[in-house]
Amino acid sequence: MSTATPSADNGNGVMTLENLAKFPEGQKVYSCMQCGTCAATCPYGDDLAFPPRAIITMLEAGLIEEVFNNPGLLNCVTCYACMAKCPRGIKLTEVLLPLVKEQVFTHLKEVPAELQKALENTMRYGNPMGESPRKRALWAKSSPVPVPVIAEIKRAVDVLWFVECYPAYHPRGHDGNRATAKLFKALGIDFAILGNEEKCAGECVRMAGETGLFEMLTDANIKLMRKYKFNRIVTGGAHAYDALKHKYPAAGGDFEVHHTTPFFAQHLAQLKPKLKKKLDYTVTYHDACALGRHNGFYEEPRALLQAIPGVKLVEMNHSGVNSICCGGGGGMWLDTYYAEKGCERLSERRVKEALDTGANVLAVSCPYEISRFEDALKVAGGEKRMVVRDVVELLAEALED
């Protein structure tokens, strides 16, 4: 019944845990040599009742029901660390874990309250915060650069900007949106947004194991986007990018899609002469899991930051492929649940490392990270020493004067 990876249909139907061996990437799961690298690299490795290698053992032994009935896998934040490090190259986070997490979610005796509310809100209002869908594009009124809605301008555009929930509703997300609009304008890019019709891309819902809801959102967004003519999609949401890039095509939404950070990096030659304002910041960059480990965008954000006059870039102990997850993604609405279990909040672990670099700006490329790290800095007592900025905010700031 699982449909976590519909893209894997190779004539054997949809991949499930039962028919895994019929698919090349599924067969690879059984090549596990039990080295334990997955458990060791997992940021919540100590709290997973069944780390990936144990899941594989249970699957082979016919005891997978035990894994389904244990809520331990809620501690998987879908950070792609185990997959990036697996010496056998098993696609743990892409193939195995979604199939298992879907079952764990279905078997949960109680869905943690914060997650349940986010899922119910997403189902009803198209965003996890439970805000009115009629207010989704309200932020655009605050943008000094006009932000057209594609249904209103009634013509084809070059870039369809998929705004996503946090940027649409969170005040700090609005800062990033205004910056993105400014950058589009500086580059002369013809763009429009979906406005109030847009719904959550759904990636975090999928990562939590609620595959059915993900499919509902996917279908709604694809049907909507097909109504309009555009060349490509650009989104500032790291997880929205991940879903649009890797999951939407199998559901019939095969669009050219870019994330803002690599997109602006592609336009660096054109952008660089416009970055005239000197920013005397020491910046450390946090590699978002979805952009870094899953899609390999390590150089692009750094190239953009280094193109800003005055910026000094320093690296954290864990960066690039070794970056530590902010705890969002698959764990976005489980902070209270983790705290109740006595787990350290990953965003706090991360900002401590960021503070250790001596940088005064923590640069990010995922809208979740802004609020997560700003909160974590307050808890860690570092809010006077460091600010959190999206890469697009820094670029837009350097555009001025």
Place this chain on the structure above:
Amino acid sequence: MDILVLMKVVPDVVEELEVGPDGKSLDTSFLRTIINERDDHALEQALLLKDKHGGKVTLLTLDAPDIDDVLFTALAKGADRAVKICGVESVQSTQTAVKLFGETIAKTPGLLPVDLILTGVSAIDDLDGLMAAPIAQQLGWAYTGVVTQVALADKTATVIKEFAGGVRGEYEVPTPAVLGIQAAEKPPRYVPVAKVRAAMKSMTIETVDAPAVEAATTVEVQQMAKPQVTGHAEMIEGSPEEVADKICELLAKRGLI
């Protein structure tokens, strides 16, 4: 132990409510309805009792946009039967809703007998909680409201009612009875979309035609308007010293220092 749960929709206040051109009702052009939160708790309480004692849980609702999703979700959660009353406006005055539910319960074969009828004790459009008690009166059953716990035994229900100041009272109610639920013993459960879809394939929603009832006219709405702003907070701006000076000035002016 069989239970009948009465559910109705109310205007969703997440969407901004507008007053219609007549100045007496809500503008329905943007109005979206949502299941009354306390009715959802009544459903959960019924399911918790079913988990414990077995029996059947039947839902009875007034037809409304998206009501099928609500009913299939309830069926996926464990309810056994869902019936909707068709041919009526989705948002009704409480008095009319009472008549519609009351007549339907009395005239539709198979809805009774049950041990309990559960419904929300109140709703955002029924703050007085005038739904459950008149139905109990019509049936000649016992009624009690503001219930937060229910234990069932043969021919009695022991219920906990909540009062102000953290005071709780335990009451024994003879069954069959109508209970107005304030909150279920646990928050309403989540059911994955996959299970709702499975319910859509394997189960059906029954429909009954709305009985002819006279619209209740005991209370007439004279006027509906958004509240007027009567006061506001003033943000004191400036450097910490300036802010401190202004606070001292304000306190002195009001004779507090």
